[in-house]
Amino acid sequence: MPAIDAEPYPFAFDPARAALLIIDMQRDFLEPGGFGEMLGNDVAQLRRTIEPNRRLLAAWRAAGLPVIHTREGHRPDLADLPPSKKIRGGGPRTIGDAGPMGRILVRGEPGHDIIPELYPQAGEPVIDKPGKGAFFATDLHAILQHRGIAQLIVTGVTTEVCVNTTVREANDRGYDCLVPADCAGSYFPEFHEAGLRMIAAQGGIFGWVGQSDAVIAALGQPPASLKGAA
Numbered sequence: 095m096p097a098i099d100a101e102p103y104p105f106a107f108d109p110a111r112a113a114l115l116i117i118d119m120q121r122d123f124l125e126p127g128g129f130g131e132m133l134g135n136d137v138a139q140l141r142r143t144i145e146p147n148r149r150l151l152a153a154w155r156a157a158g159l160p161v162i163h164t165r166e167g168h169r170p171d172l173a174d175l176p177p178s179k180k181i182r183g184g185g186p187r188t189i190g191d192a193g194p195m196g197r198i199l200v201r202g203e204p205g206h207d208i209i210p211e212l213y214p215q216a217g218e219p220v221i222d223k224p225g226k227g228a229f230f231a232t233d234l235h236a237i238l239q240h241r242g243i244a245q246l247i248v249t250g251v252t253t254e255v256c257v258n259t260t261v262r263e264a265n266d267r268g269y270d271c272l273v274p275a276d277c278a279g280s281y282f283p284e285f286h287e288a289g290l291r292m293i294a295a296q297g298g299i300f301g302w303v304g305q306s307d308a309v310i311a312a313l314g315q316p317p318a319s320l321k322g323a324a
């Protein structure tokens with residue numbers, strides 16, 4: 095089985111049981127003029143992850159392995175939006191209101207969709223999640239179970255919010271998660287660093303942290319399922 099260099103120790107990669115899970119690479123979080131920037135955030139901190147994600151996604155697709163995308167957002171009628179989340183922040187415009195790219199974090203609106211650089215292809219499930227974690231109130235666990243997935247390469251934004259919450263949820267459900275640091279980003283560099291350290295601390299309490307080049311290199315090795323085959 096190919097080992098991927100990672101913290102706190104090498105990740106025993108099993109491509110036959112692994113999926114790439116790309117978290118919330120949505121226009122409203124990443125693009126200039128979107129909701130994230132409207133709140134005063136520096137989107138450049140997230141945009142540095144686009145090219146590493148693009149390269150990893152291309153290599154992953156070329157290897158024929160499963161890709162799953164997520165989007166944070168709510169029903170147009172906002173019936174799944176907790177009242178607490180609606181008013182959080184106290185700003186003049188909150189989730190569901192008209193924003194710079196359509197209604198903020200509402201499914202079907204331009205800003206809610208995934209950036210063109212990483213747009214899903216036919217056959218790649220897109221998980222629409224109402225929360226920060228990708229397992230809460232979604233069918234992600236069932237989709238992974240049906241495909242025999244036990245390992246997740248988790249990328250996307252933001253490191254300390256939706257990526258971290260998803261890794262913790264996945265860990266409690268028995269998945270081994272590896273986060274390539276260059277493919278995850280936060281508006282706050284210090285939270286990015288701390289978010290990654292929290293995952294790998296205490297012997298990998300929630301998972302592993304590595305780099306996308308090491309994942310791509312591991313994809314070049316023969317899958318475990320083919321090793322030893324006549």
Ligand code: TIU
Nearest residue numbers: 118166251252255256257
């Ligand atoms: N996807 C995700 O992380 N949603 C957030 O709201 N992140 C923030 O950092 N605000």
